Amino acid sequence: MRTRTQQSYLSRMVNVLNYIQENLDNDLCLDELAKQACFSRYHFHRIFSGMLGESVKELVRRLRLERAALQLKTSKMSVLQISLAAGYESDMAFSRVFKTKTGLLPSVFRNTLQASYPCSSTACIRYKTKERISSFEPLIEEELTMNVMIKQVDDIVVAFVRHIGPYQACGEAWDFLCSSLAPEGLLGGDAKMIGVSYDDPDVVDEKKLRYDACISVDDSFVAQDNIGIQTIAGGRYAMITHIGSYDNLSTTYRQLFGQWLSQTDYEAADKPCFEIYLNDPESTEPEDLVTDIYIPLKENIHGKN
Amino acid sequence: MEKIDLYKLHKADYVHPKEPVLINVSTGNYLTINGTGAPGSSAFDDAVTALYAIAYTVKMTRKKHGKGDYVICKLEARYWSSAGQCLSEIDKSQWQWQLMIRTPSSVTESDVNQAAVALAKKGKTPSVHQVKIIEFEFSSCVQILHVGAYEDEHYSIKKMQDFANKQNLTAKKQHCEVYISDPRRVPAERLKTILRMPIN
Numbered sequence: 374m375r376t377r378t379q380q381s382y383l384s385r386m387v388n389v390l391n392y393i394q395e396n397l398d399n400d401l402c403l404d405e406l407a408k409q410a411c412f413s414r415y416h417f418h419r420i421f422s423g424m425l426g427e428s429v430k431e432l433v434r435r436l437r438l439e440r441a442a443l444q445l446k447t448s449k450m451s452v453l454q455i456s457l458a459a460g461y462e463s464d465m466a467f468s469r470v471f472k473t474k475t476g477l478l479p480s481v482f483r484n485t486l487q488a489s490y491p492c493s494s495t496a497c498i499r500y501k502t503k504e505r506i507s508s509f510e511p512l513i514e515e516e517l518t519m520n521v522m523i524k525q526v527d528d529i530v531v532a533f534v535r536h537i538g539p540y541q542a543c544g545e546a547w548d549f550l551c552s553s554l555a556p557e558g559l560l561g562g563d564a565k566m567i568g569v570s571y572d573d574p575d576v577v578d579e580k581k582l583r584y585d586a587c588i589s590v591d592d593s594f595v596a597q598d599n600i601g602i603q604t605i606a607g608g609r610y611a612m613i614t615h616i617g618s619y620d621n622l623s624t625t626y627r628q629l630f631g632q633w634l635s636q637t638d639y640e641a642a643d644k645p646c647f648e649i650y651l652n653d654p655e656s657t658e659p660e661d662l663v664t665d666i667y668i669p670l671k672e673n674i675h676g677k678n
Numbered sequence: 679m680e681k682i683d684l685y686k687l688h689k690a691d692y693v694h695p696k697e698p699v700l701i702n703v704s705t706g707n708y709l710t711i712n713g714t715g716a717p718g719s720s721a722f723d724d725a726v727t728a729l730y731a732i733a734y735t736v737k738m739t740r741k742k743h744g745k746g747d748y749v750i751c752k753l754e755a756r757y758w759s760s761a762g763q764c765l766s767e768i769d770k771s772q773w774q775w776q777l778m779i780r781t782p783s784s785v786t787e788s789d790v791n792q793a794a795v796a797l798a799k800k801g802k803t804p805s806v807h808q809v810k811i812i813e814f815e816f817s818s819c820v821q822i823l824h825v826g827a828y829e830d831e832h833y834s835i836k837k838m839q840d841f842a843n844k845q846n847l848t849a850k851k852q853h854c855e856v857y858i859s860d861p862r863r864v865p866a867e868r869l870k871t872i873l874r875m876p877i878n
Binding site: 548552553559560616651653661 | 685727728730732734735736737739741742749750751752792793795796799800801802803806859860862863
């Protein structure tokens with residue numbers, strides 16, 4: 374393990390964690406969080422959940438509940454006040470969630486001396502009132518082996534259809550793109566099927582998620598109704614092959630960012646990742662699907678800039 | 679409109695038991711391309727590329743024009759020798775083959791020709807012009823599932839021949855393969871291939 378690199382990712386993430394603790398009652402903006410630790414806004418959420426084992430949203434929800442538990446024990450605030458402070462609309466909703474976590478209703482918890490809020494964080498991050506967080510245990514799976522290749526990729530010109538909505542619903546964009554390009558002879562041969570997703574489903578409302586369904590074309594392609602042309606910038610990329618259902622892509626992303634990237638000397642560049650789909654999901658069993666994931670890397674290795 | 683999946687619709691044609699069985703494969707329409715040479719040679723790979731390019735171009739063009747939708751079937755291949763010899767007796771570079779993708783009967787020759795013209799215009803392999811739509815009847819066949827490397831298929835072929843001999847059936851000196859696994863993903867020892875041996 375490259376200790377220095379991991380220290381660097383760790384200490385930057387610690388800044389983010391402290392910022393979250395201090396702003397638990399504010400709307401946390403993803404760009405602001407990424408800025409706290411000089412991470413690219415495109416990749417921050419994946420590095421975060423990859424290293425911490427939970428998303429920003431999940432962490433905030435959990436810290437608010439832990440704070441509520443502390444308030445139950447140490448303050449005179451009513452359960453309703455505590456519920457509202459924890460971000461719940463009613464004490465009913467709060468009580469239900471609280472009971473699933475602790476096994477006790479808030480009022481019972483308050484009066485039970487031995488009751489404590491369980492720690493469910495793999496990274497051992499807990500709500501603290503005054504202290505600053507100084508470190509955490511990043512998630513490292515011992516068994517994990519990742520075959521990551523560093524590749525120099527040329528610019529790729531693509532015809533694309535923008536899909537806005539849940540990522541799983543991008544099929545319509547693909548259908549439209551493929552059926553528009555087919556009569557022109559643009560499918561098949563070396564035409565690549567590429568997906569680019571821009572937003573973090575943990576933070577952005579799923580109705581607003583942006584995804585481009587892309588097929589590689591040559592420069593002679595002319596943009597038409599609803600089909601644009603753009604260039605996926607070449608450069609240095611880390612590439613890993615994901616085998617299996619598209620539903621599990623996010624796990625591979627998290628491992629790649631949280632565990633592989635944070636232990637290398639590489640830094641993700643400030644542009645989106647892309648995926649190349651190597652088979653047809655319609656005629657392939659989900660477990661047999663093959664997807665190459667490309668993560669853009671900065672040309673300079675961090676720490677040596 | 680319901681999406682047609684011929685592979686599922688004709689399940690009985692694609693049974694894949696561990697021991698040989700005698701089946702009757704229904705008549706079907708196929709997109710095909712013929713050639714000579716070892717599987718995996720450049721001519722073979724070029725033919726696979728051309729066949730898939732036509733298959734997807736035809737499917738998506740028909741879909742665009744509201745002519746229905748279907749799933750692209752698994753790749754199949756028939757192998758034989760031009761002199762009627764046993765395939766195991768000749769060098770693989772002499773193998774004759776026909777690559778096939780089962781396709782709904784509504785797909786026409788003109789769909790295929792239009793697709794080839796469009797693809798060639800965009801600089802795709804000229805082999806697209808070799809792709810044809812045919813009706814083909816395998817009829818009576820011995821069939822088995824081969825698990826393992828393509829090089830080890832002779833073990834399964836031997837099993838099929840023994841089975842045919844026992845039943846007093848004469849096999850044609852050719853066989854057909856249906857590729858279930860993706861060789862890019864599956865290690866050679868776990869590749870699944872349906873082997874089919876037509877009977878005279």
